[in-house]
Amino acid sequence: MIYSRILPFLMLFAVFVVSCKTDDTEETAADAIQMDLFSENLDQELFSCKSVKDVQNFLNKHPHLSSIYFTDSPVDSAQFTSYLYNILQNPDLQAFKKQLDSLIGNRNTTILNPLQKAFKNIKHHYPDFKAPRIEFMVTGFTGNDLYISDSLIIIGLDYFGGPSARFRPDVFDYQLKRYQKEYIVPAIIFFTSNRYNKMDAADQTLLGDMVGYGKGYEFVKQVMPDTPDSLILGYSGENLRRTYNSQLQIWSYFISSKLLYEKSDLRKKKFIEERPFTSEIGEKVPGAIGRWLGWRIVGRFMAENRKVTLVELMQIDNAARILQESGYKGEPDDQE
Structure with a gap:
């Protein structure tokens, strides 16, 4: 695998907030x-x-x-x-x-x-x-x-x-x-x-892209547990807070617009690729909002399936399964 001139074109990689940290035992084993x-x-x-x-x-x-x-x-x-x-x-x-x-x-x-x-x-x-x-x-x-x-x-x-x-x-x-x-x-x-991020090549849906990115971000969070989410995702702290507090409205837009199983590349790009903001939802919603939602889905999946290891997560190539077993419906964690 080869990647060059990476950061300006992060959003072109369609194979890719609450995350589970590695516990002290795992960190000690890794340090050794x-x-x-x-x-x-x-x-x-x-x-x-x-x-x-x-x-x-x-x-x-x-x-x-x-x-x-x-x-x-x-x-x-x-x-x-x-x-x-x-x-x-x-x-x-x-x-x-x-x-x-x-x-x-x-x-x-x-x-x-x-x-x-x-x-x-x-x-x-x-x-x-x-x-x-x-x-x-x-x-x-x-x-x-x-x-x-x-x-x-x-x-x-x-x-x-x-x-x-x-x-x-x-x-x-x-x-x-x-x-x-x-x-x-x-x-x-x-x-x-x-x-390590196994994806179903036949799944061309926006949900597949979202969960792929979410798994990639979760990988970073688990192997770099002390890293702020802003450095992993590329959102400012203000955007993270605002988006987290608005996620029910954002999720409702995805559901009412039937976006999860959208396969049109042109339409998917509006929610996966990098932009100053997601105009379809609102000027205060940052670009690549589908990536953020993908990480929320994966984070909730890991929270609901605490026995699933990072290796097992990365092997799951069924995005719909991860969404279903996450139980995610746009709620902030303090309401779940």
């Missing part, structure tokens, strides 16, 4: 797992290049970058080495790189240690799991934000400087909030869940 996490600061190596030849030697040393990371280069391969070298010589980029080092902070503390802890929790549930190698890059947005496969993760740190950074990625304003360092690890774990 031996796992080495290998990482490379390729950005430092790249910025040490002093000539076009040095850049070419760097690319020759790491040939995978040309084929999987620099996939959206604005120039052809014959010109790319010179193009990249010229970017590296730009004083603005050099100043941006120094600022990023300060904004991101210690990479072990910010990224690698939380990743290792999450990977240990995954291995606790899936003993065959092997941690991928981690590579860091800064290229002035020439490469992707994230590349994720089973064996390799490349993190384009230039995308994650946050609101204080001199430069921000060229995405819509409502997407920018996720381009901060705090979102890196939850995004990686969400896409890691894809390899």
